[in-house]
Amino acid sequence: MTILSILTIILMVSGLFFFLAGTIGLLRLPDFYSRLHAAGKCDSLAAVLMIAGMAAYNLETFSFGALLVSTKLFLIAAFVFVTSPTATHAITEAALVLGVKPWKRTRGRQAGGTRP
Amino acid sequence: MKAKLATFVAMFTFWVVLSGMFDAFHLTLGVICCMLVAHFSHDLLFSGDDDQSCVRGLLGFVTYLPWLFYQIVIANLQIAYVVLHPRMFELIDPHVIRFKTKLKRPISKVTFAQSITLTPGTITVSIHDDEFSVYALTRSASDALPGEMEARVARALEPDL
Numbered sequence: 001m002t003i004l005s006i007l008t009i010i011l012m013v014s015g016l017f018f019f020l021a022g023t024i025g026l027l028r029l030p031d032f033y034s035r036l037h038a039a040g041k042c043d044s045l046a047a048v049l050m051i052a053g054m055a056a057y058n059l060e061t062f063s064f065g066a067l068l069v070s071t072k073l074f075l076i077a078a079f080v081f082v083t084s085p086t087a088t089h090a091i092t093e094a095a096l097v098l099g100v101k102p103w104k105r106t107r108g109r110q111a112g113g114t115r116p
Numbered sequence: 117m118k119a120k121l122a123t124f125v126a127m128f129t130f131w132v133v134l135s136g137m138f139d140a141f142h143l144t145l146g147v148i149c150c151m152l153v154a155h156f157s158h159d160l161l162f163s164g165d166d167d168q169s170c171v172r173g174l175l176g177f178v179t180y181l182p183w184l185f186y187q188i189v190i191a192n193l194q195i196a197y198v199v200l201h202p203r204m205f206e207l208i209d210p211h212v213i214r215f216k217t218k219l220k221r222p223i224s225k226v227t228f229a230q231s232i233t234l235t236p237g238t239i240t241v242s243i244h245d246d247e248f249s250v251y252a253l254t255r256s257a258s259d260a261l262p263g264e265m266e267a268r269v270a271r272a273l274e275p276d277l
Contacts, residue, residue: 025199085233
């Protein structure tokens with residue numbers, strides 16, 4: 001058990017946790033817009049954590065080739081960070097232009113039970 | 117000419133990292149491709165900036181990234197808490213807020229909008245001139261805007277303001 005494999009496990013497990021939270025959010029949240037929150041965001045951090053975990057795992061047998069592969073993995077993470085918010089933004093604006101109605105919270109005690 | 121050279125260097129670095137081949141054939145192929153790309157689209161990557169503001173912007177951006185990542189982790193934990201909470205419907209309150217920004221350069225507006233979208237709980241819906249429309253999932257998520265994030269983006273990318 002080297003330090004790198006412990007790091008790999010920590011990164012992978014926390015990445016899985018955020019993917020799980022994102023998926024549960026996708027299923028539980030009430031409307032289109034709030035589901036985009038769960039889908040677009042928890043995923044970006046989770047994906048980066050998983051990719052970092054893979055890069056760490058890949059570096060266990062250290063060589064120049066492995067370093068190159070890890071660099072490529074981090075490039076994927078960088079591009080996910082740029083493209084994911086752009087896509088989320090484009091989908092949200094398209095939905096607003098088309099007039100998809102956002103879920104509004106109804107004030108009062110029975111608020112917890114109302115679903116759209 | 118300078119923009120062409122900078123684009124070529126960026127493209128070729130990218131080529132070398134992605135190809136991983138260091139023999140003469142692949143490097144020559146890379147040089148030819150990158151020269152073509154640099155010739156046709158040198159005005160896309162580095163447009164209209166003088167070298168100094170380019171370097172300063174890059175440095176500012178690099179110092180801004182760790183803080184952004186820290187914010188993303190915190191905000192993700194908050195969203196995970198909200199989503200996994202048994203009485204989630206009492207915690208969320210989706211609404212749109214509008215505010216005016218004092219950022220001037222397009223690049224800093226884009227950075228700010230992308231940062232808002234990256235931190236969970238808030239999505240930038242649109243930017244019209246100075247006005248941002250942000251869709252927030254909870255009240256606490258929208259309370260923090262524009263606030264510190266705008267100040268940090270301004271410090272990183274608009275030092276002359």
